[in-house]
Every structure is written in structure tokens, then in C-alpha cells.
Amino acid sequence: xxxxxxxxxxxxxxxxxxxxxxxxxxxxxxxxxxxxxxxxxxxxxxxxxxxxxxxxxxxxxxxxxxxxxxxxxxxxxxxxxxxxxxxxxxxxxxxxxxx
Amino acid sequence: xxxxxxxxxxxxxxxxxxxxxxxxxxxxxxxxxxxxxxxxxxxxxxxxxxxxxxxxxxxxxxxxxxxxxxxxxxxxxxxxxxxxxxxxxxxxxxxxxxxxxxxxxxxxxxxxxxxxxxxxxxxxxxxxxxxxxxxxxxxxxxxxxxxxxxxxxxxxxxxxxxxxxxxxxxxxxxxxxxxxxxxxxxxx
Numbered sequence: 001x002x003x004x005x006x007x008x009x010x011x012x013x014x015x016x017x018x019x020x021x022x023x024x025x026x027x028x029x030x031x032x033x034x035x036x037x038x039x040x041x042x043x044x045x046x047x048x049x050x051x052x053x054x055x056x057x058x059x060x061x062x063x064x065x066x067x068x069x070x071x072x073x074x075x076x077x078x079x080x081x082x083x084x085x086x087x088x089x090x091x092x093x094x095x096x097x098x099x
Numbered sequence: 100x101x102x103x104x105x106x107x108x109x110x111x112x113x114x115x116x117x118x119x120x121x122x123x124x125x126x127x128x129x130x131x132x133x134x135x136x137x138x139x140x141x142x143x144x145x146x147x148x149x150x151x152x153x154x155x156x157x158x159x160x161x162x163x164x165x166x167x168x169x170x171x172x173x174x175x176x177x178x179x180x181x182x183x184x185x186x187x188x189x190x191x192x193x194x195x196x197x198x199x200x201x202x203x204x205x206x207x208x209x210x211x212x213x214x215x216x217x218x219x220x221x222x223x224x225x226x227x228x229x230x231x232x233x234x235x236x237x238x239x240x241x242x243x244x245x246x247x248x249x250x251x252x253x254x255x256x257x258x259x260x261x262x263x264x265x266x267x268x269x270x271x272x273x274x275x276x277x278x279x280x281x282x283x284x285x286x287x
Contacts, residue, residue, distance in 0.1 A: 023227025
């Protein structure tokens with residue numbers, strides 16, 4: 001359970017989860033939406049996978065990630081997102097703001 | 100592999116419990132033998148039939164495990180009553196307990212439903228919609244289970260059985276509508 005808390009405590013990881021709520025996405029597709037480096041993104045994916053919140057499947061050369069959140073985990077993430085709103089802009093927003 | 104084994108083990112244990120309880124009830128309450136016979140035969144026949152269809156066996160076995168758990172809880176209640184472990188004046192309390200237990204099984208079932216990765220093929224063009232349907236079903240079942248549990252806790256015992264069916268029927272109706280709309284979009 002602590003691994004789940006650790007995973008959803010980070011705003012970038014929460015945003016990855018929010019993106020995966022729409023549909024499964026490849027690692028590249030997800031990484032393109034953030035301004036952080038690929039190794040950092042990879043570390044975020046590892047944390048999420050170890051917490052059991054996402055699942056990785058190899059599809060040819062790319063890795064496809066899909067959401068694996070229970071109802072309670074999703075509710076917990078929603079709560080973390082609400083509480084964490086004042087932490088500042090999210091990674092994707094920061095990227096959008098960068099000229 | 101481990102997930103498949105766990106699903107199979109859970110289904111086998113739950114169905115074995117249903118069968119053991121059905122046999123016990125067959126002997127303990129002979130005047131209702133036809134009920135226990137139906138209870139004992141339903142799960143294995145349905146499970147075997149579904150296995151022959153060879154569609155997504157892992158999720159099927161998980162579903163069998165949940166259904167059999169609810170059945171085993173109900174049979175356990177009948178055994179306790181037949182053995183005289185539940186005094187007649189405690190029957191209302193025992194019935195309430197049984198209702199709460201069934202509600203909590205639905206809550207648990209709904210909670211883990213979106214985690215079942217076998218339902219979503221990430222390479223499929225409908226992966227997003229399938230995942231959304233899975234999440235929706237999980238949330239509906241979770242809320243249905245909570246409502247069901249609350250009704251069994253708070254409602255007068257005479258009305259609880261009938262009232263508890265309202266959220267279940269409503270929830271199943273909502274899921275059925277969503278599945279129907281998903282299928283119509285998929286076939287277009």
C-alpha cells in the first residue's frame with residue numbers, strides 16, 4: 001500500500017495516470033507530453049508499475065502502458081490531486097508554458 | 100501465469116465450498132432437497148459451459164469465484180440455521196449480517212474489476228473505450244455494493260431484502276445500457 005501512496009504522491013506520475021485513463025499509450029507517446037528527460041520518465045513508469053497501477057505490454061518495438069487502478073486507488077488519486085492542487089502547475093502545463 | 104493460477108485456485112476453492120455446503124444441506128434439511136440439488140449443480144454446470152466457450156478464462160474464473168463466494172455465504176447461513184446456531188430471536192440479526200456480507204463482496208468485486216488487465220487489449224483500436232467500460236462497471240458495482248451494505252445496516256429488516264435489490268437492479272441496468280451502446284459503436 002505504501003508503494004501506491006509513493007506512486008501517487010508525485011504530480012508527474014498522477015498526470016501519467018490521468019492520461020492513461022483515456023486509453024492505453026506507448027512510452028514514447030507519454031514521454032512526449034512531459035518536459036522531463038526519458039530516463040526520468042522511465043523511472044516514473046517503473047514506480048507506477050511496481051505499485052501495480054499500470055501494466056506494460058511489448059508491442060513490436062514500443063512498450064504500451066495501460067491503467068490498472070482499482071476503484072479505491074482511483075479515488076485516492078483523485079483526493080491526492082485535489083489536495084495537491086496548490087503544489088503548482090503540473091509537468092504538462094509547465095511544458096505548454098515553455099516557449 | 101501466477102495471476103491465472105490464483106484465479107483458478109480461487110474459483111476451485113469457492114466452488115468446492117459451495118458443493119460441500121450443498122451436500123451438508125442436502126443431509127441436514129431433507130425437506131428442501133431440490134433447492135440444495137440446484138444450488139450444488141448450478142455453479143459447476145455454468146462454469147463448465149463457460150470454460151467450453153474458451154473466452155477470457157481468467158476473468159471468467161474470477162467471476163466464478165465471486166459468485167460462488169456469495170452462494171457459499173448464503174449456504175453457510177442456511178447451515179447455521181439448520182444446526183440451531185442461530186436462535187429464532189437472532190434470525191433478523193443473522194439475516195442482516197448475511198446481507199452486509201453479500202454487499203461487501205459486491206464492493207470488493209467492483210473495486211478490483213478495473214484492475215483486470217485481461218479485458219483490455221492495448222493494441223486494439225477500441226482499447227480506450229473497453230477500458231472506460233471496465234472502469235465504469237467497476238465504479239457502478241462498487242457504489243451498488245456500498246448502497247446495498249448501507250441498506251442492510253440501516254433499513255428495517257422487513258424491507259431490507261426488497262430495498263437492497265433496488266441499487267443492484269439499477270446498477271446492472273446501467274452497466275447493460277453502457278455495454279449495449281459500446282457494442283453498437285463497435286459494430287458501426
